[in-house]
Amino acid sequence: MRARLKMETIKLTIDNKQVEVEKGTTILNAARKMGIDIPTLCHMHLHDLNIENKPGGCRICVVEVHGRRNLSPACITKCDDGAVIRTHTPRVLNARRTVMEFILSDHPKDCLICPKSGHCDLQDMANRLGIREIPGQEIAEMSTYRKDTSPSIIRELDKCIMCRRCEMMCNEVQTVGALSAVNRGFMAVVAPAFEQNLEYSPCTYCGQCVAVCPTGALTEVDHTREVLRAIVDPTKTVVVQTAPAVRAALGEEFGMKPGTLVTGKLVAALKELGFDFVFDTDFAADLTIMEEGTELLTRVGKFLKGDKDANIPILTSCCPGWVNFFEHNFPDLKDVPSTAKSPQQMFGAIAKTYFADKINVRRQDMVVVSIMPCLAKKYESQRPEFAVDGNPDVDFSISTRELAHFIRQANIDFNNLPDMDFDRPLGESSGAGVIFGNTGGVIEAAVRTAYELHTGKKLSRLDFDELRGMEGVRQATIDFGGFPLNIGIAHGLGNARKLLDEVRAGRSKFHAIEVMACPGGCIGGGGQPLHHGDSSILKARAKAIYEEDKNKPIRVSHENPYIIQLYKEFLGEPNSEKAHHLLHTHYFDRKAKIIIKQ
Amino acid sequence: MSSIKIELRQQDVDKINEICDSFNNDPVELINVLHKTQEHFGYLPAEVQEVIADKMNIATARVYGVVTFYSFFTMTPKGKHPISICMGTACYVRGAEKVLDEFKKELAIQVGQTTGDGKFSLSSLRCVGACGLAPVVLVGDKTYGRVAPDDVKAILKEYE
Numbered sequence: 001m002r003a004r005l006k007m008e009t010i011k012l013t014i015d016n017k018q019v020e021v022e023k024g025t026t027i028l029n030a031a032r033k034m035g036i037d038i039p040t041l042c043h044m045h046l047h048d049l050n051i052e053n054k055p056g057g058c059r060i061c062v063v064e065v066h067g068r069r070n071l072s073p074a075c076i077t078k079c080d081d082g083a084v085i086r087t088h089t090p091r092v093l094n095a096r097r098t099v100m101e102f103i104l105s106d107h108p109k110d111c112l113i114c115p116k117s118g119h120c121d122l123q124d125m126a127n128r129l130g131i132r133e134i135p136g137q138e139i140a141e142m143s144t145y146r147k148d149t150s151p152s153i154i155r156e157l158d159k160c161i162m163c164r165r166c167e168m169m170c171n172e173v174q175t176v177g178a179l180s181a182v183n184r185g186f187m188a189v190v191a192p193a194f195e196q197n198l199e200y201s202p203c204t205y206c207g208q209c210v211a212v213c214p215t216g217a218l219t220e221v222d223h224t225r226e227v228l229r230a231i232v233d234p235t236k237t238v239v240v241q242t243a244p245a246v247r248a249a250l251g252e253e254f255g256m257k258p259g260t261l262v263t264g265k266l267v268a269a270l271k272e273l274g275f276d277f278v279f280d281t282d283f284a285a286d287l288t289i290m291e292e293g294t295e296l297l298t299r300v301g302k303f304l305k306g307d308k309d310a311n312i313p314i315l316t317s318c319c320p321g322w323v324n325f326f327e328h329n330f331p332d333l334k335d336v337p338s339t340a341k342s343p344q345q346m347f348g349a350i351a352k353t354y355f356a357d358k359i360n361v362r363r364q365d366m367v368v369v370s371i372m373p374c375l376a377k378k379y380e381s382q383r384p385e386f387a388v389d390g391n392p393d394v395d396f397s398i399s400t401r402e403l404a405h406f407i408r409q410a411n412i413d414f415n416n417l418p419d420m421d422f423d424r425p426l427g428e429s430s431g432a433g434v435i436f437g438n439t440g441g442v443i444e445a446a447v448r449t450a451y452e453l454h455t456g457k458k459l460s461r462l463d464f465d466e467l468r469g470m471e472g473v474r475q476a477t478i479d480f481g482g483f484p485l486n487i488g489i490a491h492g493l494g495n496a497r498k499l500l501d502e503v504r505a506g507r508s509k510f511h512a513i514e515v516m517a518c519p520g521g522c523i524g525g526g527g528q529p530l531h532h533g534d535s536s537i538l539k540a541r542a543k544a545i546y547e548e549d550k551n552k553p554i555r556v557s558h559e560n561p562y563i564i565q566l567y568k569e570f571l572g573e574p575n576s577e578k579a580h581h582l583l584h585t586h587y588f589d590r591k592a593k594i595i596i597k598q
Numbered sequence: 599m600s601s602i603k604i605e606l607r608q609q610d611v612d613k614i615n616e617i618c619d620s621f622n623n624d625p626v627e628l629i630n631v632l633h634k635t636q637e638h639f640g641y642l643p644a645e646v647q648e649v650i651a652d653k654m655n656i657a658t659a660r661v662y663g664v665v666t667f668y669s670f671f672t673m674t675p676k677g678k679h680p681i682s683i684c685m686g687t688a689c690y691v692r693g694a695e696k697v698l699d700e701f702k703k704e705l706a707i708q709v710g711q712t713t714g715d716g717k718f719s720l721s722s723l724r725c726v727g728a729c730g731l732a733p734v735v736l737v738g739d740k741t742y743g744r745v746a747p748d749d750v751k752a753i754l755k756e757y758e
């Protein structure tokens with residue numbers, strides 16, 4: 001064993017208190033360690049995910065360092081041994097106000113109708129610093145950048161404060177490169193190449209830029225208005241499905257502790273809002289496992305027989321952000337992922353056929369709404385291949401945040417709602433369906449079912465701890481009745497790229513790989529309640545999801561009685577022709593082409 | 599899907615690739631690659647930036663970010679008669695800015711732009727070392743000294 005290196009530490013004084021920190025610590029971190037809250041705007045640090053943004057640009061975090069003439073930004077200045085620092089002197093307060101007034105001078109005063117209002121870091125900061133007027137704003141030139149609306153995301157760059165968090169997320173974490181800081185001075189914005197609309201960039205709609213934007217510059221397209229209209233329309237039967245990650249996060253919007261499960265209240269709220277049937281996307285997650293798990297077994301079976309067309313590894317395909325990513329970046333590998341649709345789309349396809357027939361409603365009279373932690377699902381639901389004669393399988397996809405707004409609008413006392421249960425048949429699910437919300441959860445659910453179907457034996461333990469955790473890339477080998485199945489897991493698209501590069505080079509040792517676009521998986525999705533830079537919230541949500549799984553009487557997908565019934569009454573076998581027609585899809589090459597003049 | 603459809607000739611693409619290769623396709627050399635490419639084409643249209651991004655494995659948005667950050671890169675082709683106005687101290691003091699304003703007004707373009715007919719483009723220069731003649735204007739290779747705003751119309755007329 002290697003001896004642990006002793007850290008070199010230094011001593012300094014912050015606000016008259018002594019503190020000892022590791023050499024290289026920033027003033028901000030030293031102060032936070034002591035419970036001193038220095039305000040920040042551009043800086044963001046998601047410790048558990050190893051993600052940090054520190055451009056040192058906004059200067060809200062300035063502090064006074066004894067012996068230095070100028071104030072220093074705490075987020076990028078390292079502590080010196082023996083330094084004496086004061087964080088809230090009158091001079092500091094004055095400087096912070098001036099900085100804030102400057103930032104606000106060309107910022108639209110749109111708070112009344114801004115989608116970020118109430119959750120906006122800039123608004124909070126203006127309040128915290130007591131800004132009541134903005135000197136010189138009559139003469140300030142206001143930026144007038146056009147509004148860009150894509151299927152999932154709205155960019156309103158007049159509200160951009162150039163913190164560049166979105167750029168960091170899109171380039172460093174996701175390695176998508178859809179956004180970059182462009183132009184300079186007053187014209188500077190974060191934009192796609194040639195300042196085109198996001199729709200024409202390689203954007204995956206993962207929404208991670210939206211999740212970290214401190215202002216209303218990046219927000220989701222709001223579909224609650226359309227949903228309300230559908231509910232009001234007496235000719236429509238409105239069916240709603242809710243994704244696993246929603247129940248582990250929605251409570252935060254109503255002041256509950258992160259990690260509080262609100263499944264029962266969520267169902268009650270949706271009934272109160274007037275949805276005709278309240279179902280669970282987890283049901284469709286179980287269905288996904290039946291289809292994807294069967295595909296996995298078929299491919300691995302071929303592989304074991306030495307078939308060259310076995311097409312190993314199989315990649316999961318339930319994350320639409322991930323699907324967009326490989327369509328743009330790895331179109332040469334587009335036959336490698338499973339062809340199974342995402343649970344959202346499987347649900348829509350079954351609701352508008354099997355269930356519509358059952359309740360005798362015509363397809364055009366049924367509206368399917370999904371509540372998702374995800375912004376990529378908005379785009380996914382609008383893909384033309386997921387519609388029949390122009391009628392989409394999923395009509396509207398709204399985020400956890402949009403649902404919270406909707407609940408507040410309806411004056412529902414969420415915290416005091418009774419717990420209610422999902423409707424049947426599409427509301428029953430196993431614990432395997434629930435863990436889809438966490439990184440590693442889809443492959444764990446698939447392993448549970450594939451193992452039992454392959455070996456004919458019951459698993460003695462269902463918790464695969466080796467597949468869980470927050471490291472960006474994980475791997476595990478599971479004994480599949482004598483065959484060691486190598487599993488890879490990546491969350492965050494930059495991590496996915498690493499595994500895909502290996503597959504492309506023919507060096508991958510994995511038989512199955514799970515990818516989720518968002519760091520942490522869907523619990524950290526672009527449509528979830530904002531974490532405001534606190535990654536412990538994501539961990540609490542992940543824990544809640546595993547808890548929900550544990551509490552379920554049924555924990556493997558193939559034992560869900562309504563899934564068994566669905567195959568018996570309607571689909572036949574997993575991967576049957578009918579199942580293929582309704583539950584599987586194909587992928588497209590979306591890489592930008594360089595066209596050469598002949 | 600990207601709507602940018604690139605229409606370059608094969609020889610242009612080859613030239614860009616050659617420049618990128620000469621810098622080992624190293625992303626830290628992007629600015630030098632852009633310089634060399636602009637030297638060759640005279641400007642950096644979107645299509646050229648896409649090829650560079652693809653070849654060097656850099657996000658196109660990032661390439662565009664660099665092109666728009668540095669004022670010496672341009673995305674518009676120079677006019678047939680490129681006009682440059684010296685903004686060095688001597689010229690500035692003797693009213694170069696008024697001369698520049700007059701050109702802007704007459705041509706109805708800003709610095710860095712080209713007229714719709716492709717005839718004239720406008721740029722400003724650092725000191726050209728002809729301070730005795732300040733303010734100095736260059737049109738193509740020809741130098742005009744002691745230019746006053748009133749001379750602008752006549753200068754332009756020479757190129758009609």
Ligand code: SF4
Pocket residue numbers: 153166169170174176177178179202203204205206207208209210
């Ligand atoms: S949604 Fe994701 S891919 Fe698109 S710009 Fe934002 S971070 Fe980049």
Ligand code: SF4
Pocket residue numbers: 159160161162163164165166167190209212213214215217218
């Ligand atoms: S769009 Fe939002 S996250 Fe991106 S730089 Fe502007 S304010 Fe920051």
Ligand code: SF4
Pocket residue numbers: 205206318319320321322373374375376377516517518521522523524525526527
């Ligand atoms: S990880 Fe989940 S929330 Fe994120 S893009 Fe994928 S499906 Fe959506």
Ligand code: FES
Pocket residue numbers: 039040041042043055056057058059060061062073074075076
């Ligand atoms: S938070 Fe430190 S400079 Fe912005």
